[in-house]
Amino acid sequence: DADVTQTPRNRITKTGKRIMLECSQTKGHDRMYWYRQDPGLGLRLIYYSFDVKDINKGEISDGYSVSRQAQAKFSLSLESAIPNQTALYFCATSAAGTESTEAFFGQGTRLTVV
Amino acid sequence: AQKITQTQPGMFVQEKEAVTLDCTYDTSDQSYGLFWYKQPSSGEMIFLIYQGSYDEQNATEGRYSLNFQKARKSANLVISASQLGDSAMYFCAMRRPRGGYNKLIFGAGTRLAVHP
Numbered sequence: 143d144a145d146v147t148q149t150p151r152n153r154i155t156k157t158g159k160r161i162m163l164e165c166s167q168t169k170g171h172d173r174m175y176w177y178r179q180d181p182g183l184g185l186r187l188i189y190y191s192f193d194v195k196d197i198n199k200g201e202i203s204d205g206y207s208v209s210r211q212a213q214a215k216f217s218l219s220l221e222s223a224i225p226n227q228t229a230l231y232f233c234a235t236s237a238a239g240t241e242s243t244e245a246f247f248g249q250g251t252r253l254t255v256v
Numbered sequence: 257a258q259k260i261t262q263t264q265p266g267m268f269v270q271e272k273e274a275v276t277l278d279c280t281y282d283t284s285d286q287s288y289g290l291f292w293y294k295q296p297s298s299g300e301m302i303f304l305i306y307q308g309s310y311d312e313q314n315a316t317e318g319r320y321s322l323n324f325q326k327a328r329k330s331a332n333l334v335i336s337a338s339q340l341g342d343s344a345m346y347f348c349a350m351r352r353p354r355g356g357y358n359k360l361i362f363g364a365g366t367r368l369a370v371h372p
C-alpha cells in the first residue's frame with residue numbers, strides 16, 4: 143500500500159457541486175500539504191497543516207477549504223466547483239525537520255469540472 | 257519573494273547522452289534546500305536528489321547530479337547516460353525553513369523527451 147493515499151484518483155463533477163478530496167498517510171508525519179498542478183505553472187500550494195490544530199492558507203486558497211481530521215488525514219474541499227479548478231491535485235507529507243526534509247506525495251487526483 | 261525558475265519548457269536528448277535541466281532560484285534566506293522531482297506520465301512525484309545550501313559538494317545520486325552554483329543561485333540537474341525511461345516532467349523545488357514552516361515551492365517544470 144502507498145504511504146500517502148489519495149481518493150478518488152479521478153473525478154468528474156459539475157459546476158456548482160461540492161466535492162471533497164481525501165488524503166491519508168501512514169508515514170506518521172505531522173506536516174501535510176495540498177498542491178494543485180496546472181500545465182506551465184508547476185505545483186502551487188493551496189493549504190498546509192502542521193498538526194491537527196494548525197491550518198494555514200497557501201498561495202491559492204480561494205475557493206478551497208480543508209479539514210485535518212486526524213494526524214493521518216487531511217481533506218480538501220471545493221465548496222462550489224468551477225471549471226478553472228480543473229487540475230491535478232496532490233497531497234504531500236513531510237516530517238518535522240529542516241530544509242533537507244523530503245516531501246512524500248500521493249498519486250494525485252485528476253479533477254475535471256464541467 | 258521566493259521563486260523557482262525553470263526556463264526550459266521542453267528538452268530532448270538522444271538515448272545514452274547527458275542532459276542538463278536548468279533551475280534558478282531567488283531567496284534571501286541563508287539556509288534552504290533544493291530538490292528535484294520526476295513526474296512520469298503516470299503522474300506520481302518521484303524524489304530524485306537534494307542539495308543543501310551549506311553543502312560544499314554537489315549532490316549525486318546514481319545517474320543524477322546537481323550542479324549547484326550558489327553565487328549564481330542555480331541548481332541544475334544533470335542526467336548522465338539518458339534512458340528512455342527518463343522521459344518525464346522534471347520539477348525543481350526549494351524548501352525554506354524560515355519561521356518553522358518548511359514549505360516547498362516549485363518551478364513550472366521541464367518536459368524531457370529521450371529519443372532512441
